[in-house]
Amino acid sequence: MNRLFTGSFLAMCFVALALCAPANAHAATDICSTSAVVTSTNAPNGPTILPNIFDPHGPAARMIHDLSWLVLGICGGLFVVVEGMIFYGVIFYRRKKNDKNVADPRQVYGSNPVEIAWTIIPLLIVFVLTLTTVRTIRAIELTEAPEGALQVVVIGHQWWWEFRYIDPSIPGGEVVVANELHVPINRPVWLRLESADVIHSWWVPALAGKMDVIPNHTNHTWFTAETEGLYLGQCAEYCVNQHAGMLLRVIASKPVDFDAWLQTQAAPAVNDMTVAMGRDIFQEYACSNCHTVKGVSDGQFAPDLTHLMSRQTIASGVAPLDPTTLRAWIENPQALKPGCNMPSLQLDTQELNAVTAYLLTLR
Numbered sequence: 590m591n592r593l594f595t596g597s598f599l600a601m602c603f604v605a606l607a608l609c610a611p612a613n614a615h616a617a618t619d620i621c622s623t624s625a626v627v628t629s630t631n632a633p634n635g636p637t638i639l640p641n642i643f644d645p646h647g648p649a650a651r652m653i654h655d656l657s658w659l660v661l662g663i664c665g666g667l668f669v670v671v672e673g674m675i676f677y678g679v680i681f682y683r684r685k686k687n688d689k690n691v692a693d694p695r696q697v698y699g700s701n702p703v704e705i706a707w708t709i710i711p712l713l714i715v716f717v718l719t720l721t722t723v724r725t726i727r728a729i730e731l732t733e734a735p736e737g738a739l740q741v742v743v744i745g746h747q748w749w750w751e752f753r754y755i756d757p758s759i760p761g762g763e764v765v766v767a768n769e770l771h772v773p774i775n776r777p778v779w780l781r782l783e784s785a786d787v788i789h790s791w792w793v794p795a796l797a798g799k800m801d802v803i804p805n806h807t808n809h810t811w812f813t814a815e816t817e818g819l820y821l822g823q824c825a826e827y828c829v830n831q832h833a834g835m836l837l838r839v840i841a842s843k844p845v846d847f848d849a850w851l852q853t854q855a856a857p858a859v860n861d862m863t864v865a866m867g868r869d870i871f872q873e874y875a876c877s878n879c880h881t882v883k884g885v886s887d888g889q890f891a892p893d894l895t896h897l898m899s900r901q902t903i904a905s906g907v908a909p910l911d912p913t914t915l916r917a918w919i920e921n922p923q924a925l926k927p928g929c930n931m932p933s934l935q936l937d938t939q940e941l942n943a944v945t946a947y948l949l950t951l952r
């Protein structure tokens with residue numbers, strides 16, 4: 590029976606590998622699943638599209654999806670044939686109760702037809718899998734931005750994402766946001782991936798495969814979102830404490846809505862004098878060392894907060910962004926996201942309320 594178990598185990602490993610491999614076709618990885626999904630209180634147009642390689646919404650994801658089914662089909666077929674023969678042998682050729690004669694069965698040596706068959710068939714299978722995989726990788730791994738692509742720099746940080754839209758037509762030439770990537774539908778998006786610290790991995794399964802985000806090395810990847818919606822993703826390379834809390838959100842909208850969003854983001858921060866106290870505290874305390882609010886501070890270590898309240902989530906998608914969560918986050922970030930790099934500044938109640946009120950005006 591040992592062989593039966595070994596055979597089953599190997600076959601199951603093979604199928605599991607086949608399931609994982611196509612999604613990772615062009616990047617190293619360490620996980621095969623994604624963590625908890627956060628739903629928004631302020632959802633964009635269109636559905637929420639879960640991280641699922643079997644639900645593609647763009648050309649890159651679709652090529653990976655098609656390859657996955659081919660590999661799964663071939664490997665599943667092999668699994669059924671091999672397991673079927675093992676079970677057939679075990680059930681029909683086991684020693685019966687009244688079997689007295691336990692001599693070895695007839696031994697077959699050097700059968701040319703059998704040897705040819707079990708050489709040619711696996712060769713053909715490997716050949717088909719190799720060719721289709723290479724063709725898919727070549728189609729997906731572009732070395733230059735597709736024509737007319739929106740170009741965005743993605744910077745992975747422990748444990749959040751920074752997105753820089755660099756475009757001379759934007760007032761100020763650049764828009765910097767965090768954790769929620771807005772893109773227009775039906776236009777290629779070309780991402781330049783960089784890391785500020787350790788290796789992360791960009792992965793929005795419904796749009797494209799994974800791509801590693803490596804310190805001191807620039808990677809590129811691309812996708813085209815075909816339908817409006819919120820696409821969920823996840824850092825896919827273990828990057829210590831809050832790896833699972835490094836969620837990704839891509840919001841795909843009509844080009845006109847995207848342009849409007851970009852204009853809003855390019856505008857200066859709201860300067861509301863009724864929350865001047867909170868702004869002063871923000872500037873005087875350590876907040877301003879890490880966070881940028883255009884015209885107020887220029888910290889680089891943490892998310893840009895110039896238009897914080899235009900986002901749906903806080904702490905890289907870990908919780909919905911609302912006044913209660915925001916206040917609790919400022920009071921003690923470690924409670925919501927243990928291990929994160931934002932400290933509690935031990936503000937008293939009045940200071941906490943003032944800073945929260947100030948941030949709530951940053952629309």
Ligand code: CUA
Pocket residue numbers: 745746748788789790824825826827828829831832833835
């Ligand atoms: Cu970043 Cu895992």
